[in-house]
Amino acid sequence: MHDGKRIGLVLHPTRACGGAAAQVAAWTTSHGVELVAAAADVERLHLQGVTPVDLTELAAVDGLIALGGDGTLLGAMRLVAAAPVPVLGVNFGRLGFLTEVEARELDSALTAMAEGRSTLEVRSCLVVRGPGWEAVAFNDVVLARVPGQGQVEGVLSVSGRRYGRYRCDSLIVATPMGSTAYSYAAGGPVLSPSVQGVLVTPSAPMTGISRTVMVGPAEPLQLEITGGRPAMEVDGVYSGECTPGDVLEVTTRPDAGLLVRIDDSRAADRSRVKLSLLDLPLLPDELVELVPGELRPPHP
Structure with a gap:
């Protein structure tokens, strides 16, 4: 991404990311790189030094910086799944398993990219097809019970x-990258993102298969809905309801995503700690309150 001529911003729809966007704008200006973002975000945050564009033009950049949480990063990856470009995730969310850097590390990450101290990791995605539609998911596709619908x-x-x-x-x-999301909460295994395959995990099963099934990346899956009217979520985004008789086809698309990794990043260490925190009766913010003030990391 460091040698790209046009970088795009993907911003969380509600979190205060304007200051970070200004940091990125200052960096791109000093490096002769054009910074673009969705016109609605530029107007909403009154961004300076950022060119407003539509989503089609935003998907045609040399790289993306996602300011938000895991959902924002996944949305950025889906945006460019047809023609992948490097995506850097900056965490402004609660957990941020997938993001590479925290908000306070943004300046150092930009410097590292400018100096070529970063690498790219390839990610696969799921392609799910139904009657007259197709969707892409980097984490998971979920069929969830709707109250009153069985x-x-x-x-x-x-x-x-x-x-x-x-x-x-x-x-x-x-996907393996999505193994730490809903599948993990439902009792599924944690997989390295470098593993190839697809997990199928039931939540609160009554009958039938009650454990996670893992199949190979080249094995197409078919799910035929035989009862209920489940809601479908793609990477946590509501995408409509299914009805009995619907058949969903799921395949894997390799090399669909490119994640930026900063050299000597602590992202992997943080993710292991965050994963352990899920089993504790305290939230991360509550744990920070137990740390003496002088030992707490500085906030932007």
Whole structure:
């Protein structure tokens, strides 16, 4: 991304990221790089030094910087999935498993990229197709029970062969990168993002398959809805409802995403700590309050 001529910003819709956007704008100006963002974000935050563009033009940049949380980063990756470019995630959220740097590390990350002290990691995505539509997910596709509409019931087929059936509150199809999200909360395993494969995890199963199934990346999946009217979420974004008789086809697209990794980053160490925190009765902010003030990390 450091040698790109046009970098785009993808911003969280509600969090205060204007200061960080100004930091990026100052950096791009000093390095002769044009900075662009969605016109609505430029207007909403009154951004200076940022060119307003539509989403089609935003997807045609040399790299993206996502200011928000994991959802913002995933949205940025989906935006450029058809023609992947490097994406740097900056955490302004609560956990930020997927983001590379915290907000206070933005300046040093920009410097590292300018000096070539960064690498790229490739990520696969799921492509899910239904009657007349197609969607892309880097974390997971979830079929979730809608109150009053019955449990999620379906039949799983792998490579054209019937594998088994489900009756559960939710059915989660996840990538290895998404293994730490809903699939993990439902009892699924944590996988390294470098692993190839697809996880299928039921949440609160009553009958049928009750454990996580992992299949290879080249094995297409088919989910036939046989009961209930589940809501579908793609990377946590509501994408409509399914009805009995609907058939969802899920395949893997390799090399669909490029994540920026900063040399000597502590992101992996932080993610391991954050994963452990999920099993504690305290939230991260509550744990910080237990640390003496002089030992707390500075905030921007």
